């Protein structure tokens with residue numbers, strides 16, 4: 001079964017962050033995402049599927065008995081993104097990584113422990129992994145085997161965070177972006193226009209509050225979340241649809257939503273500018289990007305996006321490099337114990353039907369095989385027989401389970 005674990009992934013290590021967007025499932029909302037992932041699972045005959053898009057990777061973790069070759073990968077991503085270009089697909093050999101069996105599990109553990117992240121030691125990945133798993137579990141995409149691997153990855157990651165210094169002096173993509181923003185010498189009274197009020201922009205908000213920015217407005221699809229973030233910043237919240245008619249202008253635009261297409265088109269950007277000149281700061285932390293490339297190319301912008309944070313992230317890596325070695329030692333223990341856990345889980349699943357089958361045997365004995373003899377028994381004897389059979393049933397159910405567990409432990 002271990003061999004059936006597979007991962008197809010595109011990460012910051014093999015691709016530019018803006019290229020990752022080509023390998024993401026692009027949909028307008030969650031129900032469309034669910035439908036698309038269900039179709040992907042069924043089209044490629046995957047037994048289970050976990051989909052994890054983050055700011056520095058997109059990962060498809062699935063189980064299947066099929067082997068994965070270049071043709072499979074090409075068909076897979078053509079289905080994921082029907083508008084993917086032939087050039088990007090040709091380059092998939094370099095940008096897509098494929099892990100199978102124990103290597104897939106190892107990669108999952110590296111990701112969850114954040115040693116494969118752009119910003120080593122950032123803990124957001126654990127939340128993102130948990131949310132991705134919960135969603136795929138709820139949607140019936142992930143099952144028992146993905147769950148077992150996910151649980152092992154979470155336990156291993158927690159052990160790495162508590163037994164190494166990898167998460168010390170926490171940094172994140174957001175904190176690096178704010179560092180860059182401060183380097184532009186932007187005034188504390190600058191007009192800051194925040195678009196999106198998800199987890200990432202909530203964190204952005206905390207930094208803006210910490211650095212005492214005083215003039216912030218927030219737009220979000222769900223107004224209550226915009227209000228919540230605006231309150232933190234002593235700012236104003238606006239409904240999403242009023243964005244094109246916003247008249248106050250901006251000095252800094254911070255955009256980060258889960259939208260898989262551009263949110264800030266050239267037309268919208270021009271409307272928001274209100275004809276003002278001068279250099280603007282634009283921060284886009286979304287993957288795929290939320291600000292259209294044409295906006296960046298054709299305007300006077302100090303553009304801050306995740307790709308440009310690489311060198312700051314690398315400085316952070318230098319500090320944590322020796323912790324990566326410590327982390328690997330810990331992860332190895334969790335990897336080594338996984339095959340036994342997997343075997344035990346398989347046995348538990350196979351044993352699932354034992355209680356029902358033993359009950360059926362008891363029922364058949366009384367009602368069919370020994371029916372005539374049972375009918376001749378007086379009430380007291382019959383009651384004793386029923387009690388004895390119930391006792392036997394209860395005791396027998398545990399025997400195969402215990403024996404299997406002992407066999408797994410003996411073979412460990």
Ligand SMILES: NC(=O)c1ccc[n+]([C@@H]2O[C@H](COP(=O)([O-])OP(=O)(O)OC[C@H]3O[C@@H](n4cnc5c(N)ncnc54)[C@H](OP(=O)(O)O)[C@@H]3O)[C@@H](O)[C@H]2O)c1
Pocket residue numbers: 028029053054055056124125128173174196197198199200201220221222225256257258259260285286287288
């Ligand atoms: N989490 C991180 O550590 C991190 C770090 C850097 C970058 N990122 C990137 O940031 C982006 C958002 O991630 P997140 O963790 O903040 O997500 P999140 O907590 O799920 O929030 C998503 C936000 O996007 C909005 N949104 C979603 N789809 C939209 C659409 N089609 N049109 C307009 N608004 C839409 C949501 O509005 P509602 O409130 O109305 O749902 C919400 O404000 C992703 O691209 C992610 O890769 C994440």
